[in-house]
Amino acid sequence: EVQLVESGGGLVQAGGSLRLSCETSGFFFDDYTIGWFRQAPGKEREGISCFSNGGSTAEYAESVKGRFTISKDNSKKTSYLQMNNLKVEDTATYYCARAKWYGRDCKWYGGLDYWGKGTLVTVSS
Secondary structure: OOEEEEEOOEEEEOOOOEEEEEEEEOOOHHHOEEEEEEEOOOOOOEEEEEEEHHHOEEEEOOOOOOOEEEEEEOOOOEEEEEEOOOOHHHOEEEEEEEEOEEOHHHOOEEOOOEEOOOEEEEEEO
């Protein structure tokens, strides 16, 4: 059974940091790529970070560029999202999703078929 489980969310003050994890199981991790999305209340879900070019290029939405860093540990089948200098507008539920590929800025993807249930990040002022 394919599973993606996010963790690491919580309440943090503006300027603080969190590291999200997406632990996966039930599939061969190297055959897919994990992207990160978020959805704030009343807003559409947006892709914020992923790997493109077969996993060699880290991509970021403009809103998080320079503050967030995506990484992965293939041996642990886990993707990470390090979030620094958090802003109130980063408040959202964060999701990871499995896809065959992601394109530039994570706006395009193919074979996206599984999502985690999300982890809530709340940034207070």
